[in-house]
Amino acid sequence: MRHFAEYSKLFMEYLQIEKNVSPYTIQFYQKDLEIFFAFLKQELVQDLNDVDSRVVRVFLTNLYDEQLSRRSVSRKISSLRSFYKFMEREGITEGNPFVQLTLPKTNKPVPTFLYxxxxxxxxxxxxxxxxxxxxxxxxxxxxxxxxxxxxxxxxxxxxxxxxxxxxxxxxxxxxxxxxxxxxxxxxxxxxxxxxxxxxxxxxxxxxxxxxxxxxxxxxxxxxxxxxxxxxxxxxxxxxxxxxxxxxxxxxxxxxxxxxxxxxxxxxxxxxxxxxxxxxxxxxxxxxxxxxxxxxxxxxxxx
Structure with a gap:
């Protein structure tokens, strides 16, 4: 089984080469994956296919315990959903545990303007x-x-x-x-x-x-x-x-x-x-x- 870092590298290459994602955005994806992989290590989850709805719920609970904003949590969920979608496409995982997860609603700030x-x-x-x-x-x-x-x-x-x-x-x-x-x-x-x-x-x-x-x-x-x-x-x-x-x-x-x-x-x-x-x-x-x-x-x- 590949190490989590190898999966992350594959995904970053995909974002950069195929999706033309900016380096700034790639940094956010990288950070979100690092947080997720650290959580999996802490929970003794050794394979991406072992991540199920229970693991996802515990992960979300940890995020909210850290008092992250709804916007930050939404971004992390979105990042992991995209990551698993790529892993599924590559035949590395058999499903996407984040696909049915509802993103928490965020309050979009109303932009201010000059008169x-x-x-x-x-x-x-x-x-x-x-x-x-x-x-x-x-x-x-x-x-x-x-x-x-x-x-x-x-x-x-x-x-x-x-x-x-x-x-x-x-x-x-x-x-x-x-x-x-x-x-x-x-x-x-x-x-x-x-x-x-x-x-x-x-x-x-x-x-x-x-x-x-x-x-x-x-x-x-x-x-x-x-x-x-x-x-x-x-x-x-x-x-x-x-x-x-x-x-x-x-x-x-x-x-x-x-x-x-x-x-x-x-x-x-x-x-x-x-x-x-x-x-x-x-x-x-x-x-x-x-x-x-x-x-x-x-x-x-x-």
Missing amino acids: KEELEKLFDVSDTTKPLGQRNQALIETLYGTGIRVSECRGLRLGDIDFSIGTMFIRGKGRKERYVPFGRFAEIALETYINEGRAELLDKVNDKTDAVFLNARGKPLTERGISTILNKMVEDAAITVHVHPHKLRHTFATHMLNEGADLRIVQELLGHENLSSTQIYTHVTKDYLRDVYLKSHPRAKD
């Missing part, structure tokens, strides 16, 4: 006569104007931007690729920055790069660097709410839906694999829908 008045403060805070101000303006117009992730923004290259048709080529999660349009404000900010500010920043280094967004030393911006820039812009704009790069993505989706965009179009723009990931943004539009109702329905108010 238009708060956004206007951010758009007006940068000194666009200076290279860093031009970069900051292009950065926020890009994040809000396209809804791309901060990691996708960091990975943006000059050749990915097609000004002739107003689209960007985006390399998303799981190596998924998509084209995202951008509007006139982002176009102006990007052209100004690339032709002026970026060229000046690039003169500070010998090693040239085609990364769009650069730091003050002319090197490609990191995700942490983007967060730091945004925090400084928020501070300068005297905005009291907490703002992070992903909040601009939330804001993009919310404003698109508020203005009547089709949910599946927003899903495509955001690069969501499942529509359920996009549907969470419909919850934050309820206040907007209520306002429209109160203003529009003849018997909504006195």
Whole structure:
């Protein structure tokens, strides 16, 4: 019989090669399997086929005893269900003890977003006569104007931007690729920055790069660097709410839906694999829908 570590290695190779799962996600799978295998060793279970409903119940009890959140427990169950599905496919196990297990319901946090008045403060805070101000303006117009992730923004290259048709080529999660349009404000900010500010920043280094967004030393911006820039812009704009790069993505989706965009179009723009990931943004539009109702329905108010 193979050792548990060998099964884990087989599964990780499958996730990486066949499923194109990101290294970050693979780390979670690896950790979940390590916890499960440690539990099996503690319970003196030596074969994957010996895991039945009783063993699974004891495992779940241990997880809840550790006061893990429902979300964490759900992820571990999902990881083990996928693992056993792979083992079954490979003929290593004869069944999947996790297949009938109901995932505990999780409370999805409702994403917060910025109102238009708060956004206007951010758009007006940068000194666009200076290279860093031009970069900051292009950065926020890009994040809000396209809804791309901060990691996708960091990975943006000059050749990915097609000004002739107003689209960007985006390399998303799981190596998924998509084209995202951008509007006139982002176009102006990007052209100004690339032709002026970026060229000046690039003169500070010998090693040239085609990364769009650069730091003050002319090197490609990191995700942490983007967060730091945004925090400084928020501070300068005297905005009291907490703002992070992903909040601009939330804001993009919310404003698109508020203005009547089709949910599946927003899903495509955001690069969501499942529509359920996009549907969470419909919850934050309820206040907007209520306002429209109160203003529009003849018997909504006195």
